[in-house]
Amino acid sequence: MATKCESYEIELWKINASTSHILASQCSELPDCDKSNSECDFCRYSTKLKIPHLPEMVFAGNILKLSHAGGCSLEFNAFDALSSVIVGEMPLQIACSEAWKSSRRSTGFTESHIHPFDWTYSTDYAGTLVGDWAIEKTSLQIDLEKLKQREKIHFYQDLILYEDELHDNGIAKCSVKIRVMSSGFFILLRFFLRVDDVLVRMNDTRLYHEYKNNFVLREISTRQASVKELRIPQSMISDEEPNLVNMLPLIKSETHKLMFQ
Numbered sequence: 001m002a003t004k005c006e007s008y009e010i011e012l013w014k015i016n017a018s019t020s021h022i023l024a025s026q027c028s029e030l031p032d033c034d035k036s037n038s039e040c041d042f043c044r045y046s047t048k049l050k051i052p053h054l055p056e057m058v059f060a061g062n063i064l065k066l067s068h069a070g071g072c073s074l075e076f077n078a079f080d081a082l083s084s085v086i087v088g089e090m091p092l093q094i095a096c097s098e099a100w101k102s103s104r105r106s107t108g109f110t111e112s113h114i115h116p117f118d119w120t121y122s123t124d125y126a127g128t129l130v131g132d133w134a135i136e137k138t139s140l141q142i143d144l145e146k147l148k149q150r151e152k153i154h155f156y157q158d159l160i161l162y163e164d165e166l167h168d169n170g171i172a173k174c175s176v177k178i179r180v181m182s183s184g185f186f187i188l189l190r191f192f193l194r195v196d197d198v199l200v201r202m203n204d205t206r207l208y209h210e211y212k213n214n215f216v217l218r219e220i221s222t223r224q225a226s227v228k229e230l231r232i233p234q235s236m237i238s239d240e241e242p243n244l245v246n247m248l249p250l251i252k253s254e255t256h257k258l259m260f261q
Contacts, residue, residue, distance in 0.1 A: 003019070010211070012211075015180060019061065025042070060078055076176040121174075132260070133258050134258075135257070147208070151182065157177065157178050183211065186207070188205075190205075203221075224249065
């Protein structure tokens, strides 16, 4: 599958979305990859990221980028999202951890090869800012009621950055959605985790910009609960379940103004 690129321009913004295939499982430029000016995605992810094992599905070519005429840009990509995964410890020491390590041994890895890291691939990634942004905390909130109003959507994308089924013990998924209207744009970056019979977590970053303003509002939140606390069928514990976010207790949240020239 070749990389597919779509773009849209509105006001002073240019929005680019690219989609492509899953990251290859081996180097595509052997034996000269390290000699070329730009290494392949597999080598970049394998050598530059500190995590010892990548998720089952990494979409290195799925990138959302918003560029402002003033020079600032916002980007969302799998590499930067995975850069935030904790290395050096296993935050969830449960039965699934042993099952995960066991599955790695069957592929030839010994205990010495299995370096501890967050095998749930949890990330607090909130997007990549490039350029002369000024960031400050604010008490302003995104007007969700306004977003519920019917307004024509000029551009829409839903991109998966990476996904892993945790060896049939649940799911970890990082994705980003954007919708562009005449008045502004709204972005939802979400990391969703379900460890079956154990834990549910949502790390959400919402960004909203009205073209009349010189800032983007960014709300970052973490919601989490044990599966027992939710008391709902496991089939409902999905990132596609619209009511789930309201069922999960809010653990932390903060809002920023991202100001640009």
